[in-house]
Amino acid sequence: MKIFSPVRISFAGGGTDLPFFYEKFGGRVLNATLNFGWHIELRKNPFKAIDIIFEGKRISFLEDEKQHQGDAFKIIRGPIKDFLPYKSGFFLTVKKDRPLLGLGSSGSLIVGLCNILSKFKGQRLSPRTIAERAFAIEYEDLGWLTGKQDHYAASFGGINIFHFGPKNVRVEPLKLEKKTKSQLRERLKIFFIGGARSFDLQKKLSEAVSEKKRLASLFKLREQVGLSAELLKKGDLDGLGELLNDSWNEKKKSNPSVSNDKIEKIYYLALKSGALGGKLAGAGQGGHMFFISKKGQEEKLVKRLQDFGVENVNFDFYSRRV
Template sequence: MIITRSPLRVSLGGGGTDLPSYYREYGGFLVAAAIDKYVYITKHRTFQQEIIVKYSKLERVASVDAIEHPIVREALKLTGVTDPHIELTSMADIPGGTGLGSSGSFTTALLKALHTYRKNLISPAELAEQACDIELNKLGEPIGKQDQYIAAIGGITAFTFHKDGRVEYRPCNISEETHFNLEDNLLLFFTGYSRSASAILKDQNDRSKQNDSAMLDNLHFTKELGYQSLAALEGGNLEEFARLMDVHWQRKKARSSGMSNAHINEWYDFAMANGALGGKLIGAGGGGFLMFYAQDKQKLRHAMRQKGLQEVRFRFDFEGTKVVAQN
């Protein structure tokens, strides 16, 4: 049996500029952090000759080509795994469709398990790029490269997306005090809405390709916010970082009509009036998690509980995608 895990993530600035439709023309930049909430993949040998895939559905098939789950099918093909005695199961600490990059985490964890089975050594950057190849190229999803890279690499990391497709990354130079203050004062609350990011990202993708000036101006501004957020984090100025989160959210809402709704806007405003210095919706929008930087954690937690929102407490993950068990 092989068990792998990949961390989920939160975006800290510049999100949305990692889509090829934008960075191939202008270059992208963002800061993201992996968190200690995971997607797990187990690989087990079946007794009978069949391929079993367990996720929200159960598949029992005779060949790789017969697998319905597109990522599983393409990952098996990419890694050259044709063993007809294989069982793959996925589990997650937090369900998909909640804005924490679960698809990228799923793909990197799956590829890591299959490469481990094949006894292939693979670097985090190679793992991320293979995951991007599956999701963006083979399956044509209108998504960016952030989720796959931060899942594979982990940490609090700055990413530069070059026009030629290269991705450069480095750990953010954050002091220990800033790291702990950031962990203690960033609070995640589940809105209760799960959604597919595809529709919102497809709108951004299509408008970027059409050189829609409003969309491009929004993304240019968002990229600049990413640079400013990195400077605030590395300078230890977390109040400025919180302010930039708020600016980012106000601009992000203008990107698409599906980005927010009346409930999310109400919860956000209530949080800002009750202990939050800044915040935003994590992920493509439309649901998932609201993240706030708190000036008064106790007041903010009480306010969000009053509104019926569930908090998910987290720490940062600095290991990225890894094998957690093998025998």
Template sequence: MIITKTPFRMSFFGGGTDFSGFYNEHGGAVISTTFDKYCYVNVRHLPRFFDYSNELSYSRIERVNSIENIEHPAIREAMKFLDMHEIRLTYEADLPARSGLGTSSSFAVGMLNAFYGLKGKYADKKKLADEAIYLERVLCQESGGIQDQIAASFGGFNRIDFRADGYTVNPIIISADKKRHLNDNLMLFFTGFSRFSSDISKIQESTMKDKSKQLLEMLSLVDDAEEILTSKSDLNEFGRLLDYTWKLKRGITNKISNDSIDNLYAKAIEAGAIGGKLLGAGGGGFLLFYVEQDKQQKVKDAMKDLLYVPFEFENNGTSIIHYTSESYVLKEKTIDNSQQFVAADSSF
């Protein structure tokens, strides 16, 4: 049995420049961090007592004999890619899916890590990131960037640079006191809305050439933000820069925000937040605000209808937290039976 623990991420600057259609031509960069909210993937071989060969539990339960009949695209394609058979997989998470925190990519990274562990093989963080990108963007043909898979795999507070020939991950060099101060001044609220980031990403990709001016400016803000973090600059400038990059991002497509999100954002600013942004591709999920500590109660009061989620930065990325080896021999012939049992609904 293998259990992996993979963090979620929050992206501060440069989102959208991690799309291949942009960084292949202009280069790209993001500043992001992982934090102490995780998804857990438990994988073992399914005992041969049942009339199905694979059991998959996420927000629904799938029981199938043929891998081709698995409805969850990432699980199906990952099992085919790594030649996995007779699997029992369970997914759990601290935060909901489709909420702008890279949850699907964290799941992809954690699942691949668990599959390699079950095979008794070691996969380093770059291999896991690369293969999670390949799984989601090529095998599953989902639109989007590549920062989430990298952040979830490597973990930490990083600047990630993208080029046509690859990417680099560099930790932001920031003092412990300043990093703690930043963490203390960030507030996270769940709006209750959710959406499929891939749908918004498709729209963003289709308008990318028309919005290259905004994206180039968003890219330049990565350098500005890194300078604020690594110098003696007033940390409140980080909050002001968040506000500016959010306004730029809203101009890329009208699907990124809506009236409800805009009203919530305005209320937080009026209550004392210096800046903030909606995390992820847009359309709903989590709002992040930079708020000085003496004004945080007023912002909480203004956001009283939303769930406040305290968090701490984390540095570990994906990890195996339980490992028990198994003796497993694949059946000589797996019965291909199209019958399957599916319970519940929605995505993981």
């Protein structure tokens, strides 16, 4: 069997999906899934062995865990252990379309693994159950500081507002007119700026600012979810671009170390080249940036940033559930 698990971009509310915030105050995030991510294939093994090929590298699940200290091995091993026992062994192949840094890729991968392993065992799990199980594996079992939006985005697909509470999550699909969605796809430009994955980065960044300042910024980021949704519903992409600019400034207040000289140069160049606003996707320091362009300035924006050395990412929105 084969499955696909998408990654996402977050328009507003990122950070309010972290447990320390939503368990006390409630969080909200507006995000959208994209048509690239993880491809996972599972085939039954006539023997008891569980063999894994991750990005072309073969790994045996039964090998000593100390031999594999990499984050990728931990991500894959987590769901496999969580769904034990199995009636037979299997071959598991995992690959991605392209670099996914900053787009919720670890959460998406765990969702994909939970999805395919549950199907292999004959279980019918809802998108909500898969999202919660995947989050528990990453946050509790692996001990990584992560929010819930990645797991819910990959499980539900589409453009959604997720309302995170201490005991439940409410999913609010954002229904846009076809014209608005088409214009958003045309004027939204995503760029890969490079960088390396670090699962302890979120923890380091969270320690870079006082709790009082961080909370104040997170409250503002949460408020911007409703504003962003209303702008999208009205088709006001100019307003959305300007709000993204405000959101980026608030994100830097909540975590000053989220940016660096390279990111600031790219952002400044984008604004000078036709972007109304944008932000860095993910925890910070690298990965992907996205911008809303002024109408008619899309090609100029792409060319200027490509000349600077960053990669323009072709995409479409993805709306299927697990």
